[in-house]
Ligand code: SF4
Ligand code: SF4
């Protein structure tokens with residue numbers, strides 16, 4: 002600890018802190034322009050100058066000067082004030098002073114400081130800049146005449162995003178921030194630069210001339226796209242969201258946001274939002290009253306229940322719903338309808354969560370990622386799937402010099418910084434991990450003590466791993482033996498290694514096995530807290546934990562524990578295990594009435610033809626959603642639901658953190674929060690539910706699920722389980738010569754993003770990526786339309802030639818309407834579980 | 848075209864992944880076409896493991912680099928101290944208006960490229976303009992137009 006004096010008061014701070022940090026700790030404000038907590042200090046603008054009295058008198062920039070023992074500082078002397086004022090005058094020489102029309106007004110540091118320091122006239126004069134305003138780049142407007150060259154946008158784009166879209170161009174008085182050859186932005190559109198800009202040089206097109214900052218009501222809530230659950234603040238004016246900004250330095254995102262969080266919420270105001278309940282009459286959906294729609298649903302649920310029995314009914318919820326909604330939904334299905342036929346469509350994709358729960362006791366953590374000294378990025382194209390977690394990887398690697406091992410079936414953005422890039426044969430992750438485990442055991446790189454005290458199952462596990470010799474791993478994965486050995490050593494020798502896996506990629510249904518194989522690696526080296534399993538949707542974790550699964554009650558309690566639930570719910574519960582989403586859409590489906598809440602199986606399940614057939618044969622289809630999705634259009638009854646900004650509740654993020662969402666708007670039209678709809682339906686069905694708020698539902702959940710807030714860290718007991726690599730890739734033949742890989746896309750997530758014009762506006766058209774060699778041998782040119790055909794279906798796409806892609810593989814990202822699901826096989830039911838396959842395809846000219 | 852491309856490849860292969868070699872690479876790359884085009888700079892960035900914005904930023908910092916093809920004739924307008932006080936700014940304005948370009952740009956017909964320089968070493972003749980190797984002194988806004996007519 003170091004003791005120094007600031008403005009007459011003593012303070013103790015840690016070594017390595019800056020004067021600015023010390024002052025902040027004491028609540029003393031020092032103005033800054035080029036400084037941001039998240040960036041490395043550069044000390045460029047000098048507005049933060051403070052006076053040193055001892056030891057060597059003079060002025061120093063507070064943001065870039067480290068504290069020293071005995072330092073005596075004054076932050077607001079006349080001298081300091083005068084210098085700050087001069088700096089402002091110099092900045093204002095070429096600043097346009099168009100504050101009345103500038104969208105930053107109200108949160109512009111330059112304007113605020115000019116006012117604070119009373120700069121009313123300028124002793125200096127010079128040419129005002131006359132740069133062309135960038136009106137072409139999407140989402141972000143750049144008016145560099147207002148730029149004060151603080152460099153924060155350049156640095157955040159480089160240091161955190163690792164995009165480096167812009168840089169300083171030219172020099173001296175002419176220096177400016179821009180892209181090469183002044184082209185429009187063509188980047189990740191995270192909007193980080195826009196939020197960090199202290200002036201109006203970078204502003205949001207979505208906010209342009211829509212209001213003034215001080216008119217906005219600020220609502221702190223949680224992003225509803227991916228499983229990270231970034232904290233953000235919405236700016237709302239007259240019932241419209243105009244802005245979002247990363248919030249809360251204590252949350253997972255540390256104020257950062259990706260393009261979806263920053264710009265993707267516009268779907269909530271989409272003109273096609275459902276505003277009234279709909280009922281199918283004479284083959285057409287017509288608007289009806291809530292009363293009519295609800296009564297009709299209840300009448301027909303009852304009819305089926307009485308005629309065929311409760312197990313002819315089923316419900317599928319969505320990992321987009323809040324915990325409270327998922328909980329009530331499963332309660333309604335179980336106690337109201339009387340069946341355990343309940344699931345959420347993404348469920349089998351997130352089976353990794355159960356492995357974490359069962360073998361590690363907590364859901365993994367992202368928190369430590371940034372401080373890791375070695376990161377194994379396994380099947381995780383983070384800049385596309387979880388961009389904010391990608392920031393942590395960038396920081397660990399670029400700032401912390403962590404050794405990065407990228408293991409992915411195709412090169413990704415992070416590959417450029419990788420110590421090792423292991424491109425393996427799709428679907429063979431487990432072989433790779435087992436291979437690494439074997440090397441570690443062979444070379445005695447494991448933490449015996451930890452294995453002995455904190456794990457079980459080592460011997461059986463190592464027996465399985467022993468078979469994965471470097472040569473066998475090479476045969477399965479294509480990765481060279483030396484590379485596997487090196488990766489194992491790098492990981493094992495690191496002090497704080499981390500493994501990152503993103504959930505829900507092919508082969509579907511394998512994630513629990515994959516995650517267990519990764520847990521083995523983490524546990525034998527004694528690193529139970531270095532594992533991050535990143536789920537896809539905002540509440541994938543919650544849906545899993547709140548019992549939207551056929552075999553488990555809330556809190557993952559087995560059906561045989563139903564007594565306690567029966568007591569609280571006041572109803573008898575079915576004891577027979579229910580059907581999963583995959584069973585429901587199976588050929589032998591016996592479901593007659595289906596209730597879908599926020600889920601579109603036509604877009605989310607493989608083999609849409611089969612799925613459609615099942616849906617068409619239903620006697621009753623009730624859909625509850627924000628939009629008339631493809632599946633809602635087929636429904637008999639449609640309930641209009643409220644979106645994330647129109648309701649209250651909680652989401653559980655990928656780390657198991659329970660985070661609140663707060664209503665920023667009233668629901669559009671007659672739309673209602675899912676919570677209301679479900680409880681009313683249940684009441685009419687004869688199963689009483691009455692809650693006045695989400696908090697009340699939460700209180701009930703906590704009674705039944707004591708660990709509603711799941712364990713946040715390893716609690717001392719881990720399980721090692723040997724996992725064999727299955728053969729998951731379909732046969733490669735002349736008819737289907739290419740392996741199909743599916744990938745994430747940062748501009749989209751599920752089905753809501755396609756109603757966000759901001760996101761669709763910057764997202765490329767759906768494409769299939771091919772290596773140039775494969776393109777050549779198939780006589781296909783980039784940009785052309787092609788047919789991608791698998792054994793199950795086909796889809797029409799544009800080709801993008803990607804030179805970095807390995808030969809023999811094609812990549813389709815999850816664009817809306819990519820037709821990816823048409824190509825994928827239905828997982829097969831084998832030995833009591835569904836097993837997905839990675840399919841092979843052929844690409845032919847359209 | 849093919850020939851030039853090969854040249855760039857030779858330059859790049861000589862410097863591949865060598866730290867701090869950006870400026871010599873850019874200098875030699877510029878020598879091939881007389882300017883640095885976008886594709887050339889992306890290649891350089893890719894090969895040296897840099898971001899394109901870094902390469903562009905460094906290149907624009909130095910006046911020696913150009914980003915558009917040169918015109919047939921180079922018109923250098925002196926803005927050194929002596930020329931500055933004798934009205935170099937007016938000369939520049941008049942020249943640019945006449946040629947319909949901004950300073951540093953090339954005319955649409957590719958005939959002239961204007962450039963701003965400091966002190967051509969003949970201050971007694973200020974204000975001075977140099978066209979290719981020829982120096983013209985004691986200019987006025989009208990005279991400078993006549994000078995151009997010769998080319
Ligand atoms: S939007 Fe993001 S990626 Fe694009 S320039 Fe700004 S910081 Fe960089
Ligand atoms: S655009 Fe904004 S953030 Fe970027 S350098 Fe200029 S003032 Fe700073």
Ligand code: SF4
Pocket residue numbers: 224225226227228229230231254257258259260261262263387388389390
């Ligand atoms: S990373 Fe995920 S939670 Fe964070 S802003 Fe992006 S989509 Fe939202």
Ligand code: FES
Pocket residue numbers: 032033034035036043044045046047048049050062063064065
């Ligand atoms: S804020 Fe400290 S120098 Fe800019």
Ligand code: FES
Pocket residue numbers: 925926927928929930931965966967968969970973974975
């Ligand atoms: S100042 Fe122009 S020639 Fe010297």
